[in-house]
Amino acid sequence: MNTVALIVAAGRGIRAGGSAPKQYRHLAGEAVLTRTIRAVLASDKIDHVMTVIHRDDHGPYDAAVAEIDDQRLLPPVIGGVERAQSVRLGLEALTEVAPDHVLIHDAARPFITAPVIEAIIAKLTNHDGAMAAVPVVDALWRGGDGFCVDQVDRSGLWRAQTPQGFGFTAILAAHQTNTDPKAADDAAIARAAGLDVALIEASTANFKITNPADFARAERQIMAHAAEYRTGQGYDVHALVEGDGVILCGIKIPFHRSLSGHSDADVAMHALTDAIFGALAEGDIGRWFPPSDMRWKGAKSSIFLEKAIERVTERKGRLINCDLTIICEQPKITPHAETMIASLAAIMAVDPDRISVKATTSERLGFTGREEGIAAMATATVALS
Numbered sequence: 533m534n535t536v537a538l539i540v541a542a543g544r545g546i547r548a549g550g551s552a553p554k555q556y557r558h559l560a561g562e563a564v565l566t567r568t569i570r571a572v573l574a575s576d577k578i579d580h581v582m583t584v585i586h587r588d589d590h591g592p593y594d595a596a597v598a599e600i601d602d603q604r605l606l607p608p609v610i611g612g613v614e615r616a617q618s619v620r621l622g623l624e625a626l627t628e629v630a631p632d633h634v635l636i637h638d639a640a641r642p643f644i645t646a647p648v649i650e651a652i653i654a655k656l657t658n659h660d661g662a663m664a665a666v667p668v669v670d671a672l673w674r675g676g677d678g679f680c681v682d683q684v685d686r687s688g689l690w691r692a693q694t695p696q697g698f699g700f701t702a703i704l705a706a707h708q709t710n711t712d713p714k715a716a717d718d719a720a721i722a723r724a725a726g727l728d729v730a731l732i733e734a735s736t737a738n739f740k741i742t743n744p745a746d747f748a749r750a751e752r753q754i755m756a757h758a759a760e761y762r763t764g765q766g767y768d769v770h771a772l773v774e775g776d777g778v779i780l781c782g783i784k785i786p787f788h789r790s791l792s793g794h795s796d797a798d799v800a801m802h803a804l805t806d807a808i809f810g811a812l813a814e815g816d817i818g819r820w821f822p823p824s825d826m827r828w829k830g831a832k833s834s835i836f837l838e839k840a841i842e843r844v845t846e847r848k849g850r851l852i853n854c855d856l857t858i859i860c861e862q863p864k865i866t867p868h869a870e871t872m873i874a875s876l877a878a879i880m881a882v883d884p885d886r887i888s889v890k891a892t893t894s895e896r897l898g899f900t901g902r903e904e905g906i907a908a909m910a911t912a913t914v915a916l917s
């Protein structure tokens with residue numbers, strides 16, 4: 533039996549917010565579509581995967597599949613305006629492949645699992661169609677003007693998901709004779725053509741990313757399975773010299789001295805950057821930006837921190853939190869802490885509540901106590917999936 537998964541990714545996904553269609557937005561370092569294709573390919577009962585894309589999306593599609601090295605992935609096909617039209621065009625493009633079965637799946641459901649895929653395929657031996665769904669467990673009310681009007685019996689009600697699987701010839705014919713371009717799903721088109729569709733109980737984890745809040749839920753779902761959490765530490769010192777201010781966490785604080793160093797000498801940002809590199813076990817700033825290289829002379833330290841965060845993303849990880857302590861007698865740090873946190877949050881593209889910036893003196897002891905230099909310590913925790 534030859535089974536093809538047809539992934540529908542031609543929508544514009546505007547409800548999810550953001551500038552890119554939601555299927556190309558990144559989820560913990562990887563496009564939603566990349567995750568969905570990988571999840572489908574995880575079943576060895578799938579012989580081919582074909583994706584229906586929007587005509588403007590060749591670029592993002594190519595980027596999304598760049599690292600998927602699997603012979604089963606076929607070139608994409610261009611979809612239409614409505615979902616039903618996109619599915620029909622996808623099915624017609626499969627005529628040459630002529631599979632026995634086709635599983636039609638939403639690009640925005642990256643949490644599909646092999647057991648559900650395989651339960652659907654197994655059902656197709658004896659039925660025209662089979663779809664993933666979950667029984668309705670909440671009480672249902674019809675509302676009016678913001679009030680309960682009457683209760684709706686939930687018994688026998690299911691919430692449809694995808695994949696929805698069918699015999700290829702039958703669903704192609706159903707789509708070609710479909711007269712409702714706004715049909716909610718393929719099961720509706722199949723039923724209208726007289727096909728029987730079995731219900732396969734799936735999980736609520738196989739939800740469709742629709743709204744901005746769904747991205748946060750999806751990230752939590754991914755990170756719940758993070759392979760590991762790693763913590764790194766960083767420590768740095770720069771000497772104080774004659775000057776007119778110090779740069780800490782990207783913020784210039786007026787002061788009668790400055791920090792000396794090869795770059796902008798942002799000792800706090802250096803400690804934080806080293807903590808992130810440390811969590812990844814990827815050395816330190818000096819390894820990525822050798823001080824012998826004149827390109828980094830006077831450089832803004834944000835390029836170092838951006839690099840560390842880029843490495844977290846490339847490792848398919850996420851910064852969980854970081855904690856930074858600046859050690860000096862002067863200048864006073866606390867009045868600037870909030871601005872520093874906002875500066876770091878912008879550079880690292882994380883929520884400010886994941887960042888802590890605090891300060892201490894060393895009770896006038898040692899080199900920081902004598903105001904010969906400023907020291908900074910940081911820890912950072914990273915989740916790698």
Ligand code: MG
Nearest residue numbers: 768769799802
């Ligand atoms: Mg340094």
